[in-house]
Amino acid sequence: MLSQKTRYALKALLELARAAPEVTLSSAAISARRNIPVKFLEAILVELKRDGLVRVKRGRAGGYQLAKSPSGVSFGQVVRLMEGPLALLPCVSVTQYRRCADCADDRICELKKLFREVRDSTASILDGWTLSDALGKTEQGRPDSGSRRAGAVGARKSVRRFAPKKAAARASRSG
16 A cells, blocks of 8 residues: 555645656645645655756745656656565565565465466556546646556456466366
């Protein structure tokens, strides 16, 4: 489950992505538009700035802006930044691999194959969606053709393929 911090980070980035590139938004404006507590938002914006996703303009007309184009910021990038690895088990993490302490041999682990597929599918979907996709437009402001979303749907289908196996297993146990 996503933390509230991650949800707020995504909402703040979406608000900045919605603004014209030359426009800056104050934390108070983002807070009011997205119903985010301003103090919590300011801490999140500091983190996003440190990691290069937003920049700050100081002064009277200052505020926050995206540091990258909306099409260059994926949901996966933000979730990893706020939450850490996408993997549910450390032995399937791409960015922070660790052998599980309770696993004698991770090459024959029964859990690893499924949870690697879960991680890969999750990464495919989250990395396939950008801020621009979420706003339903390309960088030029035209409606999105859905090409990224089509890839995400394809990734979801790979997750669904386990359902028939699971149903078949249940049927064989009950009958």
